[in-house]
Amino acid sequence: MxxxxxxxxxxxxxxxxxxxxxxxxxxxxxxxxxxxxxxxxxxxxxxxxxxxxxxxxxxxxxxxxxxxxxxxxxxxxxxxxYRMPAAEWPVPYEIHVIFEDDDILVIDKPPYLASMPRGRHITETALVKMRVRTGNNDLTPAHRLDRLTSGVLVMVKKPELRGAYQTLFARREASKTYEAIAEYIPGLLDNGPAIWESRIEKERGIVQAFVVEGPINARTELVSVTPVDDAEQRVLEDMHGPLPRQARYVLAPSTGKTHQLRIHMRDFAAPILGDPLYPVLHAVDDEDYTTPMHLIARTLTFVDPQTHEERTFVSTRPTGSL
CATH class of the missing domain: 3.10.290 (Structural Genomics Hypothetical 15.5 Kd Protein In mrcA-pckA Intergenic Region; Chain A)
Known part of the structure; x- marks a missing residue:
């Protein structure tokens, strides 16, 4: 309607x-x-x-x-x-445009900005900000990124094209890689590629998701682990305080359960730096925009349903410094 x-x-x-x-x-x-x-x-x-x-x-x-x-x-x-949104703390990071044509707008979403309005986050969302910025009220996200996750987010510019692009993502026909910063755990790839698997469930109204018994519904490939250099280690410590040696983890999920990468990093490697939910749940009032979670949707590849060409978009946002 x-x-x-x-x-x-x-x-x-x-x-x-x-x-x-x-x-x-x-x-x-x-x-x-x-x-x-x-x-x-x-x-x-x-x-x-x-x-x-x-x-x-x-x-x-x-x-x-x-x-x-x-x-x-x-x-x-x-x-x-019309509802009147409550006041929100401004997110102090910029949205960068990666690509735009007549059909889609691809942005590099910063941390702390929800993809679209929900709950307490209404005006400080990527959708509202980009509608206001572009003057295009027909903009709609083709998929979502977790509010604390940065990186590539595709928006559809025309109502008649929403179904094609949203179906593409709903069917998991797009491939993604993510980069996470966490404590360096050596040896994770000594025996070849690592596939992390579990069953993850999330109940409405509960902030954290949980690993439960049952058939596997969450799979993540650990592609690589690379210790950060001394300069990046210093940047991270300036932001978060003293840290053990950190590393960049490249992750390729084949499923998209809520908080999947955050849970898999916690369970199979080390918690993502700056994660306020895993392993310890922090109060909402403790949120500090100067210490973001270091997880970025780095690359996104799919066959465009309009042009039928394969497209790849890459976030240039630094994983460590933001």
């Missing part, structure tokens, strides 16, 4: 449907309830801001017809409106 309100400031309008078992409710009361139950609410989103939505005809049904404040919303009716 096409939204009856346009994208504004890079953000889609919200759509809520009154449940079938609910009682009819005034439109203004329904929107007030939706705002009051937001997990991350902007304190400026008060009674006056609510009234202004209705005065400006910015609360509508699925046909785009505005609701008056006292109009009744009935069970199974849709209501569309």
């Amino acid at each position: 096409k939204a009856p309100l346009p994208i504004r400031d890079g953000l889609n309008p919200s759509r809520i449907r009154l449940p079938l078992d609910a009682e009819p409710i005034r439109a203004i009361d329904f929107v007030e309830y939706l705002i009051s139950t937001q997990r991350h609410r902007n304190p400026l989103d008060d009674a006056q801001a609510l009234k202004e939505r209705f005065d400006a005809n910015l609360v509508v049904n699925h046909y785009g017809v505005p609701y008056a404040a006292d109009d009744m919303v009935n069970p199974d009716d849709d209501i569309w409106f």
